[in-house]
Amino acid sequence: MFDDLRDLYQEVILDHGRKPRNFRRLEDADRTARGDNPMCGDRMELFLKLRPDGAIEDVAFQGRGCAISMASASLMTETVKGKSPAEAHILGDRFRNLAMTGACPDCGASLEEEMERLQPLSGVHEFPSRVKCATLAWHTLNAALDGSGKEATSE
Amino acid sequence: MNAPVQPGFDVERIRADFPVLAQQHRGRPLVFLDSGASAQKPRQVIQAMVRSMEERYANVHRGAYRLSEAATADYEAARAAVARFINAADPREVIFTTNSTAAINLVAHSWGRGVMQPGQAVLVSEMEHHANLVPWHMLRDDNRGIELRICRVTDAGELDLEDFEAKLADGKVGLVAVTHMSNVLGTVTPAERIVAMAHARGAKVLLDGSQAAVHRRVDMQALGADFYAFTGHKLYGPTGIGVLWARLEHQERMPPFLGGGDMIASVTLEGSTWAEPPAKFEAGTPPIVEAVGLHAAIDYVSAIGMPALEAHEHTLVDHAMRRLSDVAGLTLLGRAQDRGGVFSFALDNAHPHDLATLLDRAGIAVRAGRHCAEPLHARFGLEGGTCRASFGLYTTLGEIDYLAEALTKAREFFS
Numbered sequence: 119m120f121d122d123l124r125d126l127y128q129e130v131i132l133d134h135g136r137k138p139r140n141f142r143r144l145e146d147a148d149r150t151a152r153g154d155n156p157m158c159g160d161r162m163e164l165f166l167k168l169r170p171d172g173a174i175e176d177v178a179f180q181g182r183g184c185a186i187s188m189a190s191a192s193l194m195t196e197t198v199k200g201k202s203p204a205e206a207h208i209l210g211d212r213f214r215n216l217a218m219t220g221a222c223p224d225c226g227a228s229l230e231e232e233m234e235r236l237q238p239l240s241g242v243h244e245f246p247s248r249v250k251c252a253t254l255a256w257h258t259l260n261a262a263l264d265g266s267g268k269e270a271t272s273e
Numbered sequence: 274m275n276a277p278v279q280p281g282f283d284v285e286r287i288r289a290d291f292p293v294l295a296q297q298h299r300g301r302p303l304v305f306l307d308s309g310a311s312a313q314k315p316r317q318v319i320q321a322m323v324r325s326m327e328e329r330y331a332n333v334h335r336g337a338y339r340l341s342e343a344a345t346a347d348y349e350a351a352r353a354a355v356a357r358f359i360n361a362a363d364p365r366e367v368i369f370t371t372n373s374t375a376a377i378n379l380v381a382h383s384w385g386r387g388v389m390q391p392g393q394a395v396l397v398s399e400m401e402h403h404a405n406l407v408p409w410h411m412l413r414d415d416n417r418g419i420e421l422r423i424c425r426v427t428d429a430g431e432l433d434l435e436d437f438e439a440k441l442a443d444g445k446v447g448l449v450a451v452t453h454m455s456n457v458l459g460t461v462t463p464a465e466r467i468v469a470m471a472h473a474r475g476a477k478v479l480l481d482g483s484q485a486a487v488h489r490r491v492d493m494q495a496l497g498a499d500f501y502a503f504t505g506h507k508l509y510g511p512t513g514i515g516v517l518w519a520r521l522e523h524q525e526r527m528p529p530f531l532g533g534g535d536m537i538a539s540v541t542l543e544g545s546t547w548a549e550p551p552a553k554f555e556a557g558t559p560p561i562v563e564a565v566g567l568h569a570a571i572d573y574v575s576a577i578g579m580p581a582l583e584a585h586e587h588t589l590v591d592h593a594m595r596r597l598s599d600v601a602g603l604t605l606l607g608r609a610q611d612r613g614g615v616f617s618f619a620l621d622n623a624h625p626h627d628l629a630t631l632l633d634r635a636g637i638a639v640r641a642g643r644h645c646a647e648p649l650h651a652r653f654g655l656e657g658g659t660c661r662a663s664f665g666l667y668t669t670l671g672e673i674d675y676l677a678e679a680l681t682k683a684r685e686f687f688s
Contacts, residue, residue, distance in 0.1 A: 120686045185623075
């Protein structure tokens with residue numbers, strides 16, 4: 119009945135959804151931000167520990183949500199660890215493009231391996247009502263990096 | 274799959290009236306289980322609205338010409354049809370609004386701010402739709418000295434009548450505003466009892482009938498409430514029209530909510546005087562075509578007969594209770610004795626949004642989330658939400674079987 123949904127719910131998504139990586143509080147975080155999609159009830163808190171040069175030394179999150187949003191946050195934390203804020207922004211822009219269109223024309227330019235890691239989420243573009251689940255973590259990351267203190271949302 | 278479920282109630286014939294149900298979805302028939310959010314429309318409603326616009330449309334209550342007179346007659350005929358449908362004592366008790374939310378807000382503004390006094394309280398329940406909660410938050414926070422009290426819901430998903438009585442006891446409650454049927458739990462509340470208890474303590478009663486008016490025969494003279502709100506689009510009618518039934522003596526005391534044309538008796542640059550009820554509460558050009566559509570929807574369900582609809586729904590509810598209880602890992606929210614065709618559920622290994630995406634792939638439309646009832650989900654420890662299947666008069670036993678089968682397969686998918 120659901121075999122064709124394996125493109126969306128690939129094993130890696132289900133795995134990260136069930137056992138999200140970096141799912142914890144960072145007590146000594148330099149930056150935190152909240153993300154909230156009130157219509158669907160997805161909610162997360164993101165923690166960043168920054169190096170003196172501003173790069174992301176450690177990143178973790180807590181929250182609740184669907185498999186897509188949990189997996190996306192989990193994969194994001196694995197992907198942005200060690201990256202500069204500029205690189206994290208580039209990854210976020212490309213990821214949102216990937217989630218909305220399923221394609222990433224700029225992906226060959228740089229950070230190829232990182233985008234490869236996020237590729238399993240590209241199937242979400244076929245489900246317009248679910249794109250916001252995949253992008254919430256990245257909106258929250260932007261809010262944390264900008265230090266605006268504003269609650270992020272992708273709705 | 275679609276055998277008639279009651280003698281004399283031919284669900285196949287009914288389904289043929291709903292053009293959208295002929296749709297295929299990835300080669301499967303559409304299984305529409307979101308009627309509680311908004312129901313599909315029968316051809317009779319669609320055609321009545323088309324005819325209104327093609328043949329009998331102009332603004333109402335204004336033009337001294339044939340078309341305007343025809344439109345006015347249709348609009349007022351719709352009011353009379355609503356009055357008959359809910360057994361109102363007088364058609365003037367029927368105020369047309371845009372939906373239930375607007376109807377409740379009208380009460381919150383005109384009664385809450387215009388008639389209620391500082392020191393009084395509004396009593397709602399934990400199972401209210403946000404439409405019957407947020408307007409009362411706004412009233413409470415408007416510095417008028419009006420308190421908001423919340424009646425608890427039992428673990429079975431019923432109104433806790435002991436708590437209800439306790440919250441009425443000091444006589445300060447001026448208005449009880451509770452649902453007649455929960456849009457999440459399916460619970461039908463004991464409206465007559467609520468009204469009797471509230472009136473005994475001097476409180477007026479507003480019932481949110483958005484769900485109940487679709488599933489049950491509602492009788493204003495038997496219920497004895499003071500205000501009753503429902504909406505057209507859940508009753509197989511169009512969006513953009515709702516009803517506030519309000520006793521005339523209450524309408525007399527209530528100041529207008531919105532000002533504008535059609536609600537005035539006379540206007541000078543210095544001021545105005547109000548039209549008689551219900552026109553006083555219908556400022557501006559009303560939903561004329563929508564009123565015609567609502568009239569057609571009422572004619573449609575009345576021709577089938579509310580008793581037949583109720584019997585059909587009983588069969589569906591009993592069947593769904595059995596079939597859904599058999600699905601491994603499925604939690605059903607609410608086990609009220611008296612309930613209608615609304616079932617909210619959570620699967621132990623799937624988030625409601627993931628589950629809804631799977632069900633959609635199977636051609637089943639359900640709602641996922643908290644269904645505009647966040648506090649109720651928190652009450653049952655389901656902050657992440659639920660999926661909700663809600664039935665209409667076109668729902669079949671076969672569709673419920675198919676839902677149960679899909680839920681079982683969804684659980685396997687996520688395991």
